[in-house]
Amino acid sequence: MEVLGLFSVPTWLMVILVVIALLLMYTIHKQLYFKRLEIPGPTPIPFLGHIHHLIRKGVPDMDMEMTRKYGNCYGTFFGNIPQLMVTDPEMIKQMLVKQFSEFTDRPKTIRITKFFDSAITVAQGDHWKFLRSTLSPTFSSNKMRNVTFTMDAICCTGFGLQVDSQSNPDDPFIKNAKKALNISVGNVKFLLAAMFPELQTFIREIPILDQEAVDFFIQATKSALAERREAKSGSYRDFLQLMINAHKEEGTYADDDEENDLRFDAYKKRGMTDTEVLANAIIFFLAAFDTTSNLLTFASYCLATNPDIQDRLRTEINEELGVSKPTYDNVFNLTYLDMTVNETLRMYSPAQRLSRMAVLDTTLCGVKIPKGLDVSVSVQSLHYDTKYWENPQKFDPERFSPDNKDRIHPFTFLPFGGGPRNCIGMRLALMETKMAIAALLQNFRILTSPETEIPPKIDKRRGITRPLNGMYLRLEAL
Numbered sequence: 225m226e227v228l229g230l231f232s233v234p235t236w237l238m239v240i241l242v243v244i245a246l247l248l249m250y251t252i253h254k255q256l257y258f259k260r261l262e263i264p265g266p267t268p269i270p271f272l273g274h275i276h277h278l279i280r281k282g283v284p285d286m287d288m289e290m291t292r293k294y295g296n297c298y299g300t301f302f303g304n305i306p307q308l309m310v311t312d313p314e315m316i317k318q319m320l321v322k323q324f325s326e327f328t329d330r331p332k333t334i335r336i337t338k339f340f341d342s343a344i345t346v347a348q349g350d351h352w353k354f355l356r357s358t359l360s361p362t363f364s365s366n367k368m369r370n371v372t373f374t375m376d377a378i379c380c381t382g383f384g385l386q387v388d389s390q391s392n393p394d395d396p397f398i399k400n401a402k403k404a405l406n407i408s409v410g411n412v413k414f415l416l417a418a419m420f421p422e423l424q425t426f427i428r429e430i431p432i433l434d435q436e437a438v439d440f441f442i443q444a445t446k447s448a449l450a451e452r453r454e455a456k457s458g459s460y461r462d463f464l465q466l467m468i469n470a471h472k473e474e475g476t477y478a479d480d481d482e483e484n485d486l487r488f489d490a491y492k493k494r495g496m497t498d499t500e501v502l503a504n505a506i507i508f509f510l511a512a513f514d515t516t517s518n519l520l521t522f523a524s525y526c527l528a529t530n531p532d533i534q535d536r537l538r539t540e541i542n543e544e545l546g547v548s549k550p551t552y553d554n555v556f557n558l559t560y561l562d563m564t565v566n567e568t569l570r571m572y573s574p575a576q577r578l579s580r581m582a583v584l585d586t587t588l589c590g591v592k593i594p595k596g597l598d599v600s601v602s603v604q605s606l607h608y609d610t611k612y613w614e615n616p617q618k619f620d621p622e623r624f625s626p627d628n629k630d631r632i633h634p635f636t637f638l639p640f641g642g643g644p645r646n647c648i649g650m651r652l653a654l655m656e657t658k659m660a661i662a663a664l665l666q667n668f669r670i671l672t673s674p675e676t677e678i679p680p681k682i683d684k685r686r687g688i689t690r691p692l693n694g695m696y697l698r699l700e701a702l
């Protein structure tokens with residue numbers, strides 16, 4: 225093929241060059257998104273955006289570095305998908321609470337599977353509203369009074385199954401929970417979806433969760449469901465039963481394939497489908513297990529490395545509880561325990577980001593936000609910002625004392641998110657963690673060992689803050 229009559233290029237080469245040029249124009253157009261909105265941010269790499277930073281540094285470190293460089297509101301790219309990062313407390317309050325109706329949904333940056341579209345964490349609009357109002361009663365204080373420690377509690381509140389995580393670390397529930405959460409982003413379909421978001425309509429399944437483990441939970445929940453339906457007894461009081469009741473009450477049980485009316489009333493009428501029951505049972509389990517167990521791990525580490533704080537906490541527990549077992553009611557009266565858990569959540573927040581999506585064109589404190597934009601909050605940047613926390617690297621429960629608590633700048637401490645779409649399991653998580661710490665300190669002294677990593681290295685490639693090399697501590701019986 226002649227080019228401008230000057231030289232000739234083989235047709236196949238010409239086609240390749242044109243395709244490359246078109247692809248470059250595509251990615252440049254996508255990545256000029258924040259320039260068009262006049263929002264600052266680091267220069268993205270064509271197609272990858274800032275994925276390379278995420279892989280190299282992990283979410284918390286990347287967010288902190290970028291916040292230092294670009295301030296409280298800047299744009300980044302996950303592939304070609306724009307993400308607005310916000311750490312301004314006023315903007316966060318507007319988005320999570322005051323303008324909630326404009327930010328009701330989480331972004332579906334990458335659609336994992338159709339199956340998980342039915343999960344409360346992912347569901348949108350009226351569908352989410354229906355799921356949230358159906359599932360919320362599970363976490364009433366009466367329910368909380370009847371449960372015990374993390375894995376057992378979640379299996380018990382969620383599935384009505386007996387799991388003994390304390391004495392059997394090989395329990396299939398534990399093994400599969402750990403496996404399911406080994407989320408991998410180095411997957412070709414996942415990267416393609418990030419580079420060409422439009423392809424997501426065609427790429428229906430992006431298996432970033434371990435499918436074998438997900439199948440394990442699907443089977444476990446199906447058996448629990450079948451058992452309930454056969455037994456027809458009203459003795460179960462967990463959330464699986466609540467979900468089953470949700471469609472029994474209304475009588476009109478919908479087919480999973482049926483196209484449902486998106487109005488809230490229509491959802492209420494049709495009750496929950498089998499897929500919704502299954503997806504939510506699994507999501508509750510996954511959302512609950514790793515977060516709570518890591519909070520407990522880091523709380524134990526903080527107490528082991530701060531023996532004076534541990535002694536003061538034990539004194540409070542002994543004075544208030546004596547030899548009584550920790551319960552829902554008595555642990556929530558322990559002020560210093562609350563301060564210690566909050567400070568652990570500040571330093572080692574299991575959740576690293578909160579995300580919302582604009583459901584319409586709007587503005588947030590004067591910043592123009594187009595419909596569909598992912599707006600994310602970096603929890604770690606907020607929790608370590610020297611503007612709000614003096615000497616943030618220091619473990620200091622006094623920050624949360626009754627005297628100091630009121631001085632904490634609102635919307636700078638967000639371990640459980642905020643607004644109507646905050647963590648539905650917050651009370652359960654706090655109760656389990658506080659009961660576990662109280663029981664531990666009544667019976668043991670928590671000590672470091674020669675293997676304890678101080679400070680612990682954090683696994684940066686996971687969505688949840690956890691120690692990279694496990695946590696080695698010693699327990700000395702009292």
Ligand code: HEM
Pocket residue numbers: 344345346356378507508509511512513515516519573574575578579638639640641642643645646647648649650652653654
């Ligand atoms: C220390 C433990 C936990 C932490 C730090 C934590 C943190 C969070 C955070 C930050 C969010 C996002 C909130 C937002 O976007 O504003 C969230 C959502 C959620 N959490 Fe938790 N969580 C914990 C334990 C649990 C437990 C025990 C359960 C259930 C048994 C649970 C179930 C959920 C669900 C279902 C959502 C989505 C809520 C919705 O979209 O309506 N979490 N959690």
